[in-house]
Amino acid sequence: MPTPHPRIAILGNRVSELNLVQLEHFTDLGDLLAVAVFDVLLLDMPGAYAGRVLSKLRTLPSYRYRLIYCCRDQDSWCEALGDGVCPVEASEIKARWEVWQERFSLLRQAPERFESRVLAWLWLRDHAQVCALRDPEVPQHYRYPLLEALADSEQINSFAWLALMVQQDWLEEGVLVDRVRLCPDCGSGRLNFIDVCTECQALDIARQPSLHCFTCGHVGAQESFLKDGVLLCPNCLNRLRHIGSDYDRPMENYRCRSCHAFFVDAEVQARCLDCGLSHTPDQLRAREVRDFRLAEAGRFRCRQEFSDHSGRHFGRLSLLGGKDFYDLLSWQILLARRYSPPAFSLIGLRFVNLPGTLSLLGEHRGHAFIDSLADRLKESVRETDRCSRSTEEFFWIMLPHTDAKGLECVKQRLSRVAELFSAPEVSDISLRVITLTAPQDLLDQENGELLLARLASELE
Amino acid sequence: MGPLLEQLYYALGELAGPDGLSRLFFMLFPLFLIFELPMTIMVLLGVLRWFARRRTSVPMISTYRPRVSCIITCYSEGMDVQTTLLSLCEQTYPGHIEMIPVVDGATMNQATLNAVRRFHVDPQLYPKRHLRPIAKWQRGGRVSSLNAGLSLASGEIVMALDGDTSFDNNMVSAIVRHFEDPSVPAVAGSLRVRNVWASWVTAMQALEYLLSIHLSKIGLGEWNLVNNVSGAFGAFRRSFLINIGGWNTHTAEDLDLTLRIKSYFKRHNLRIPFEPEAIGHTDAPVTLRQFLMQRLRWDGDLFFLYVRKHNHNIDPRLLGWPSFVMILVSGFFFQLVLPFIIFSYTLLALFVLPGRTLLFLFVLIYLLYLLITVLMFGTMMLLVSDRPRQDMTLGMLVPVFPLFMLFMRCWSAVAMLNEMFRRGHEESSMAPWWVLKRATRF
Numbered sequence A: 001m002p003t004p005h006p007r008i009a010i011l012g013n014r015v016s017e018l019n020l021v022q023l024e025h026f027t028d029l030g031d032l033l034a035v036a037v038f039d040v041l042l043l044d045m046p047g048a049y050a051g052r053v054l055s056k057l058r059t060l061p062s063y064r065y066r067l068i069y070c071c072r073d074q075d076s077w078c079e080a081l082g083d084g085v086c087p088v089e090a091s092e093i094k095a096r097w098e099v100w101q102e103r104f105s106l107l108r109q110a111p112e113r114f115e116s117r118v119l120a121w122l123w124l125r126d127h128a129q130v131c132a133l134r135d136p137e138v139p140q141h142y143r144y145p146l147l148e149a150l151a152d153s154e155q156i157n158s159f160a161w162l163a164l165m166v167q168q169d170w171l172e173e174g175v176l177v178d179r180v181r182l183c184p185d186c187g188s189g190r191l192n193f194i195d196v197c198t199e200c201q202a203l204d205i206a207r208q209p210s211l212h213c214f215t216c217g218h219v220g221a222q223e224s225f226l227k228d229g230v231l232l233c234p235n236c237l238n239r240l241r242h243i244g245s246d247y248d249r250p251m252e253n254y255r256c257r258s259c260h261a262f263f264v265d266a267e268v269q270a271r272c273l274d275c276g277l278s279h280t281p282d283q284l285r286a287r288e289v290r291d292f293r294l295a296e297a298g299r300f301r302c303r304q305e306f307s308d309h310s311g312r313h314f315g316r317l318s319l320l321g322g323k324d325f326y327d328l329l330s331w332q333i334l335l336a337r338r339y340s341p342p343a344f345s346l347i348g349l350r351f352v353n354l355p356g357t358l359s360l361l362g363e364h365r366g367h368a369f370i371d372s373l374a375d376r377l378k379e380s381v382r383e384t385d386r387c388s389r390s391t392e393e394f395f396w397i398m399l400p401h402t403d404a405k406g407l408e409c410v411k412q413r414l415s416r417v418a419e420l421f422s423a424p425e426v427s428d429i430s431l432r433v434i435t436l437t438a439p440q441d442l443l444d445q446e447n448g449e450l451l452l453a454r455l456a457s458e459l460e
Numbered sequence B: 001m002g003p004l005l006e007q008l009y010y011a012l013g014e015l016a017g018p019d020g021l022s023r024l025f026f027m028l029f030p031l032f033l034i035f036e037l038p039m040t041i042m043v044l045l046g047v048l049r050w051f052a053r054r055r056t057s058v059p060m061i062s063t064y065r066p067r068v069s070c071i072i073t074c075y076s077e078g079m080d081v082q083t084t085l086l087s088l089c090e091q092t093y094p095g096h097i098e099m100i101p102v103v104d105g106a107t108m109n110q111a112t113l114n115a116v117r118r119f120h121v122d123p124q125l126y127p128k129r130h131l132r133p134i135a136k137w138q139r140g141g142r143v144s145s146l147n148a149g150l151s152l153a154s155g156e157i158v159m160a161l162d163g164d165t166s167f168d169n170n171m172v173s174a175i176v177r178h179f180e181d182p183s184v185p186a187v188a189g190s191l192r193v194r195n196v197w198a199s200w201v202t203a204m205q206a207l208e209y210l211l212s213i214h215l216s217k218i219g220l221g222e223w224n225l226v227n228n229v230s231g232a233f234g235a236f237r238r239s240f241l242i243n244i245g246g247w248n249t250h251t252a253e254d255l256d257l258t259l260r261i262k263s264y265f266k267r268h269n270l271r272i273p274f275e276p277e278a279i280g281h282t283d284a285p286v287t288l289r290q291f292l293m294q295r296l297r298w299d300g301d302l303f304f305l306y307v308r309k310h311n312h313n314i315d316p317r318l319l320g321w322p323s324f325v326m327i328l329v330s331g332f333f334f335q336l337v338l339p340f341i342i343f344s345y346t347l348l349a350l351f352v353l354p355g356r357t358l359l360f361l362f363v364l365i366y367l368l369y370l371l372i373t374v375l376m377f378g379t380m381m382l383l384v385s386d387r388p389r390q391d392m393t394l395g396m397l398v399p400v401f402p403l404f405m406l407f408m409r410c411w412s413a414v415a416m417l418n419e420m421f422r423r424g425h426e427e428s429s430m431a432p433w434w435v436l437k438r439a440t441r442f
Helices: A029-034 A047-057 A076-081 A090-104 A114-124 A145-150 A158-167 A296-306 A313-317 A322-338 A354-380 A404-422 A448-459 B003-016 B020-056 B080-089 B110-118 B142-152 B171-180 B200-222 B238-243 B253-262 B288-309 B321-352 B355-384 B388-397 B401-422
Strands: A008-012 A023-026 A040-044 A067-070 A171-182 A191-196 A205-213 A219-221 A230-232 A252-256 A267-272 A285-294 A345-352 A386-388 A394-399 A430-437 B068-074 B097-104 B129-131 B134-136 B157-162 B165-167 B186-193 B233-237 B274-282
Touching: A008 A029, A023 A029, A040 A047, A047 A067, A047 A076, A047 A145, A067 A090, A076 A145, A090 A114, A090 A354, A114 A145, A114 A158, A114 A285, A114 A296, A145 A158, A158 A171, A158 A285, A171 A296, A285 A296, A322 A386, A322 A394, A322 A448, A345 A354, A345 A404, A345 A448, A354 A404, A394 A404, A394 A448, A404 A430, A430 A448, B020 B200, B020 B321, B020 B355, B068 B080, B068 B142, B080 B097, B080 B110, B080 B129, B080 B165, B097 B110, B097 B142, B134 B142, B142 B157, B142 B238, B142 B253, B157 B165, B157 B171, B157 B238, B157 B274, B171 B186, B171 B233, B171 B274, B186 B200, B200 B274, B200 B288, B200 B355, B200 B388, B200 B401, B233 B238, B233 B274, B253 B288, B288 B321, B288 B401, B321 B355, B321 B401, B355 B388, B355 B401
Parallel strands: A008 A023, A008 A040, A040 A067, B068 B097, B068 B157, B097 B129, B097 B134, B186 B274
Antiparallel strands: A171 A285, A191 A267, A205 A219, A205 A252, A345 A394, A345 A430, A386 A394, B157 B233, B165 B274, B186 B233
């Protein structure tokens, strides 16, 4: 049974204005670590200092997953590693801690693998992100402090690991922070862009303005026109007084001082300041720097992995991932168009307010509810049907070899699902259903993805 | 009938009589001889002196390269401002040039403001040219633009330039060399008409700019008698300008400033040279109406400044005798009195003299003026012109020029009357009414 109140400690110099019962005050990090672990930690110190303390705390197994709030200003380290600004109300801290505690209690033992540690950290708090931090000291310009803190002694390549996690659907991409260009050889982002000669690639080039005499048409370098402070055409010896009426500047040339070549546009090279190699700008590796958050699948995985209910919930319905389902659907559409009968049908279910209600119910009761929902769905779905969830609210069932009549039977069975939502605590959830039978209900040129988008908008 | 009218009748009767023509001739001729001929001779002698001096001078290489600030007053010129700025960037002057375009009423004149903003000074091509634009959101007039520019200017030399005037690339170096002499507080530059063949009005003005302004300023400048440092194109020593309080409100701020500088001539032994090699190209009014309105303003302002505003300044103890006499003759007599005399003579002759006499008299006067014009044009072509091929074509207009000048003299009289009775300077377009209203009335 969780304790009714979290044990809160405050680390810092100033005594907080928060009026909490179990508030213990520490001025030194060592003193704090010497005593038993607290549930919630408040850092009352300037942002820059708090950032350093946070990165230390997140490497320690005892405070790795705990809620840590910053009471003063926050720098980007605090944002990446902490839980944000300290709530003003003590009750708010308690509410957040309860959510955290409920999930934390499911972690029977500390995750051993790096991947699980990151996913667990994100899953323990709502709206948590793996934040990118700009740091001019690292060659790639950006780093992920959370990953570094949770890596322990493992050597990880943050960017490659994050790409892998996205590929496996555990994480999803958040805000695009920046796009950096890196040296293709050493991966450093410390590049110097230089103009060089197009012929011999020499660095020593100079702009050489040219003049065009209107009287005789002579074009030459400006130096050849300048005589004692006046412009004099070297060809016809006419005085050039006014730009536009006596002369103009026909071109802006570059001249290479080492090979004397003339060219209009200099070549641009990116010279890596770390490995010293030069590349053309299009050879550089462009990398998008983003924040990342836990994806739907990642959240499922956490629920399954950290609770002993593994292999339950919707997982039993052998859900297909978005892309696979689209492809399957597109293929069925092609089949139905080419060899008309037998037709196939599609059912779209929308559980309005499901995520909101789940978070209201809390972890345990939420799981129980989803279990019963999955049971009901499993009763309705046949062995040959294929299901997918595009978001938490949408559930799709594809019924091959099913015409309008067969669809009606399935629909009747599904209507019993709605009975689940009569209980008072889940009464906010309502079920909306849409059905479709191919090929008659299909639009021209429609593929799986477009079809789902159309049906989803009708369910809105 | 009063005795005065009786006398007038008598005089007119005499003129209409058999000897009337010779009488009239004698009445006219001395006037012309006394004032206009010495003036012309003085100008021509000055030009000759300038020419001889220039021919024999030893080329001098100076290391005097002060920073020059160009205040460019802009209003509704639009893209023309970019031509002005480009021509300043193109200067062959080896020192630094700071360009300060001041856009007056920038809220209204967005096109001009955008033209200034979009103008980019390539730091590699023009390393010593600096652009510091100023947007004056509320319209305040030319004087406020110039003073705003002056307050931010950092150069030792300050130039007051018009937004629609572009310059030859040796302009700055030609002007700056005069300032090496510490007794020079200001230098006048020369203006040419850019749109010469846009209409007959602009062509006539082009010739007028060459003969009456360019040539006579060379002559007068040689004797330190330059009458005006043009508002569209003048250069000043900043320290001096700040000491005398910058530009003053009212119209004709250029002539006003020249007069105020001249009032230190006697005490500090100063001089204002004219630099014929510093040439600006400006757009002249194209239609007759625009042209007449411009001259109505210019000639009216003369009266306002000489008679109303600066009548106390015109004193040999301040100006020195040469400048005093010059202002008396050219400023007062030529520009304020002579138009009336010519105007009334012409009217009188038209009504009183019999046809043949009138014709003879006019032909005589015309020939005299034509002679002077030909003389001046010849001098200009032979000794002065920096673009002889281009100026040659203006020779076609020489026969018409005396008539044009007669017409202009008559119009001058109208302008003067407008100022005298209607205080025309108060309706100037150079500043908004809410500024002019507060100015001291003279």
